[in-house]
Amino acid sequence: MEREQLRENMRTRKEVAVGDFMPFPYPEKGEPVENIALFERPSISIRTRLVMAFALSFAMCAAITIWSIYIAALVQEKIVFLETSGNYRIEIQQARRFEKNFLLYETNLPEAMEHLRNAEQILMENGETIGNILGASALAIMKAHAREYHSLLTELGRKRDPLERQDIEPKLREHGSQMISLALEFEREERESVRKMLSQARKIPFLFLAVLVVLMVFIAFFIKTQILGGLARFKKYTERIGRGNFTPIVPKRKYRDEFSMLAAAFNRMIQELDRRHNILVESHKLRAVGTLVAGVAHELNNPLNNTMLTATMLEEDFSTLDDKEKLSMVNDIIAETERSQKIVRNLLDFARESEMEIRPLQIEKILDDTIRLVVNQAKMAKVKIEKEFQGPLPPVHGDAQMLHQVFVNLILNAVDALPPHGTVRVSTFKTKEDGYVVVEVRDNGPGIPEHILPRIFDPFFTTKANGKGTGLGLSVSRGMVRKLGGYVLAESKAGEGTVFSVFLPATVVPSKYSSG
Amino acid sequence: MEKKLRIMVIDDENIVGKRLKPALEKDGDTVETFEEPNKALERFGEAPFDIVVTDIRMDGIDGLEVLEQVLARSAKTKVIIITGYATVEVAREALAKGAFDFIAKPFKPGDLRAVIEKAAREIRA
Numbered sequence: 001m002e003r004e005q006l007r008e009n010m011r012t013r014k015e016v017a018v019g020d021f022m023p024f025p026y027p028e029k030g031e032p033v034e035n036i037a038l039f040e041r042p043s044i045s046i047r048t049r050l051v052m053a054f055a056l057s058f059a060m061c062a063a064i065t066i067w068s069i070y071i072a073a074l075v076q077e078k079i080v081f082l083e084t085s086g087n088y089r090i091e092i093q094q095a096r097r098f099e100k101n102f103l104l105y106e107t108n109l110p111e112a113m114e115h116l117r118n119a120e121q122i123l124m125e126n127g128e129t130i131g132n133i134l135g136a137s138a139l140a141i142m143k144a145h146a147r148e149y150h151s152l153l154t155e156l157g158r159k160r161d162p163l164e165r166q167d168i169e170p171k172l173r174e175h176g177s178q179m180i181s182l183a184l185e186f187e188r189e190e191r192e193s194v195r196k197m198l199s200q201a202r203k204i205p206f207l208f209l210a211v212l213v214v215l216m217v218f219i220a221f222f223i224k225t226q227i228l229g230g231l232a233r234f235k236k237y238t239e240r241i242g243r244g245n246f247t248p249i250v251p252k253r254k255y256r257d258e259f260s261m262l263a264a265a266f267n268r269m270i271q272e273l274d275r276r277h278n279i280l281v282e283s284h285k286l287r288a289v290g291t292l293v294a295g296v297a298h299e300l301n302n303p304l305n306n307t308m309l310t311a312t313m314l315e316e317d318f319s320t321l322d323d324k325e326k327l328s329m330v331n332d333i334i335a336e337t338e339r340s341q342k343i344v345r346n347l348l349d350f351a352r353e354s355e356m357e358i359r360p361l362q363i364e365k366i367l368d369d370t371i372r373l374v375v376n377q378a379k380m381a382k383v384k385i386e387k388e389f390q391g392p393l394p395p396v397h398g399d400a401q402m403l404h405q406v407f408v409n410l411i412l413n414a415v416d417a418l419p420p421h422g423t424v425r426v427s428t429f430k431t432k433e434d435g436y437v438v439v440e441v442r443d444n445g446p447g448i449p450e451h452i453l454p455r456i457f458d459p460f461f462t463t464k465a466n467g468k469g470t471g472l473g474l475s476v477s478r479g480m481v482r483k484l485g486g487y488v489l490a491e492s493k494a495g496e497g498t499v500f501s502v503f504l505p506a507t508v509v510p511s512k513y514s515s516g
Numbered sequence: 517m518e519k520k521l522r523i524m525v526i527d528d529e530n531i532v533g534k535r536l537k538p539a540l541e542k543d544g545d546t547v548e549t550f551e552e553p554n555k556a557l558e559r560f561g562e563a564p565f566d567i568v569v570t571d572i573r574m575d576g577i578d579g580l581e582v583l584e585q586v587l588a589r590s591a592k593t594k595v596i597i598i599t600g601y602a603t604v605e606v607a608r609e610a611l612a613k614g615a616f617d618f619i620a621k622p623f624k625p626g627d628l629r630a631v632i633e634k635a636a637r638e639i640r641a
Binding site for chain 2: 298299301302304305306307308309310312313316317332336379380382
């Protein structure tokens with residue numbers, strides 16, 4: 001009752017856990033427990049990751065495009081301004097040309113004044129921009145020179161005396177040349193800045209290309225690890241499952257994605273395959289039981305006959321026999337009944353369905369039990385079974401029922417293959433290094449033809465006549481041995497016989513045995 | 517008084533001989549029991565028996581071989597085969613090879629006595 005309660009609790013707890021971790025692709029109810037780990041991770045689907053990668057690529061490309069548009073606009077503005085600074089220089093130069101004319105021929109002063117005003121107008125209108133480019137102080141100096149020049153020019157117009165004009169002339173020339181050099185510098189600065197911007201603009205395509213390459217590499221890497229890597233992993237899983245390894249898939253990545261869903265589906269499939277495989281194993285065992293029953297029935301007739309004869313004689317001669325003889329006969333009856341019991345129990349043990357229970361087992365005991373099961377079959381086929389156990393061997397890691405089934409299959413196969421007076425030799429030894437105990441089932445029968453040998457472990461492959469064999473014995477046996485962490489090898493030579501070697505992992509470090 | 521019959525019983529089960537010997541001797545016949553077919557055939561070579569009762573499945577030489585060898589030495593001997601697992605094939609084979617009859621395990625001494633009586637009648641006829 002308590003245990004029932006506990007189990008109930010555990011189940012509800014499990015369900016709560018499943019519900020907690022699966023907000024979005026929630027698997028169907030009754031999801032195998034093995035899948036929980038797959039869903040315990042935070043979810044970032046591959047679709048989300050792809051969308052993120054492409055959004056990021058778009059953002060970077062957009063940023064570079066906007067930047068290049070900005071640079072182009074800036075360059076355009078500069079070019080316009082360059083024109084303005086050129087105009088300014090030309091106006092100053094014109095003003096100075098007319099100033100010289102005036103000094104030489106006393107003509108053109110109004111023209112000089114007009115050009116100067118134009119220049120001042122340009123300075124006024126573009127004051128802010130010029131200030132930004134050359135600095136506020138440079139602008140102030142330019143303005144001051146212009147103002148000074150203006151006033152000197154006005155003064156020059158008023159003076160009629162050439163001597164007085166001579167006083168003004170050097171100052172006028174000084175300011176004039178300053179203005180021109182400033183205008184030239186201003187123009188040069190502008191030209192330099194335009195050149196810089198253009199060279200910057202020229203780099204943009206290269207930058208764009210570099211970013212594009214980085215993004216492409218990133219996306220290629222992403223596809224390789226996230227998608228191709230996942231596909232390769234699942235290809236390996238299918239190979240593993242094909243070999244009969246039905247352990248569930250465990251999470252390999254930090255986040256769960258579409259592949260986690262696939263893994264969950266795989267685990268469901270694995271569970272179903274495992275269930276079907278177990279049914280197959282069970283049905284094959286029942287077939288073996290059917291075969292063994294014939295031998296057991298035969299064997300059972302001996303103690304039954306002994307009991308029958310003894311009991312009948314006891315009844316017949318009850319009045320004439322002495323007590324000692326009667327007791328001896330009763331003891332015979334008891335002993336023969338026990339013998340019957342043993343024969344039946346052995347088969348029932350083998351036939352009984354039981355949960356897999358892996359524990360250390362003494363291989364000699366397993367083989368003795370197995371031989372006892374099949375010995376009647378062998379007797380009926382007039383085949384001898386020999387044992388050759390090399391001891392002491394370390395215990396093997398296994399399930400008694402499974403091992404019985406494996407060796408029943410192998411020995412019955414050997415018996416079936418042998419003509420009368422053939423021999424099946426069952427021998428054991430251990431491998432030197434890797435800690436395996438090996439059981440060899442060797443027959444001196446006709447052998448397996450070379451072209452058939454690679455197929456003998458295939459399910460449903462049989463050489464026996466229609467209906468006599470299921471073709472499952474070896475496939476099921478190999479499946480079980482693999483489940484126990486071992487492997488089966490087959491060797492055969494035409495005319496000499498066949499050896500099946502079953503390698504089972506030993507439970508103890510073999511050095512303990514080899515030294516002891 | 518009818519002539520006593522010499523009966524040989526071969527079965528590798530010790531109890532079979534042990535129980536059949538007194539059961540069959542009640543009719544006054546001579547009964548010798550063997551567990552090993554080899555020794556039985558050796559003895560048969562020394563002095564033939566009128567009736568041989570043999571189990572079919574034994575280590576070494578089986579009942580059918582015993583049947584053949586016995587009949588080869590003494591054609592008028594009646595061989596009765598005991599089978600543990602009565603199949604039509606085995607019975608047919610035994611009869612084809614000249615066995616007088618067969619009886620399936622488990623049987624009562626009375627069943628065997630009836631078969632022996634039938635054989636005895638043929639011998640005396």
